[in-house]
Amino acid sequence: MDRSLVHKMFLIESDSDEELEKIAKLAMEEEISSNGRSKQHRKFIWRDRLQAHKDILSDYFAKEPLYPHKYFWRRFRMSHPLFQRIQCAVESHDTYFVQNRDGSRRLGCSSLQKITTAIRMLAYGVTTDFVDQYLKIGETTIIESLKRFVKAVISVLF
Structure with missing residues (x-):
């Protein structure tokens, strides 16, 4: 469909309800006929991002984390201070x-969630689905985070 319904409504000369109904009906027919079905919307998946952030804070970044520093090294493939310098x-x-x-x-x-996803994908070579389970981030956000993280690290280093 080349023009939106609202745009078509503004283009008509008369204010009659019949004209508006015709345009609305035509627009719906165009939308359905262009792809053979009505427009699909994205499905919303509730991810408790705030709880995931709290979990990662309590697991690795609290004053007394659930997992000791040797586990941090194992999970992130770097020391805690190095991670914090990279994050900053x-x-x-x-x-x-x-x-x-x-x-x-x-x-x-x-930022902790976004940077952690990027580092884990680089460190382990895992897919977005694997990272999503713990950090509760969608696939597109994970991919965008990875791209921007790599660009940022390269820009900062060079």
């Missing part, structure tokens, strides 16, 4: 990693 550098380089609110005013993923 990446956050200051790219505002994508700063936590903010989405369109519905919910808190988005934290």
Whole structure:
């Protein structure tokens, strides 16, 4: 469909309800006939991002974490101070990693979640599904985080 329904409504000369109904009906027919079915919307999957952030904080980044530092090394393939230096550098380089609110005013993923997904994918060579189970981040956000993380690290180093 080349023009939206709202755009077509503004283009018509008369204000009659019959004309508006005709345009609405035509627009629906065009949409259905263009792909053989009505427009599909994305399915929303509730991920408790805030709880996932709290979990990773209590597991690895609290004053007394659930897992000792040797487990941190095993999971992240680096020391805790090195991870924090990388996180600080990446956050200051790219505002994508700063936590903010989405369109519905919910808190988005934290920088800790985004950077952890990128590091785990690089360290283990795992898929997005594997990372999503623990960190509760969608596939597109994981891929975007990985791309931006690699670009940020390269920019900071070189």
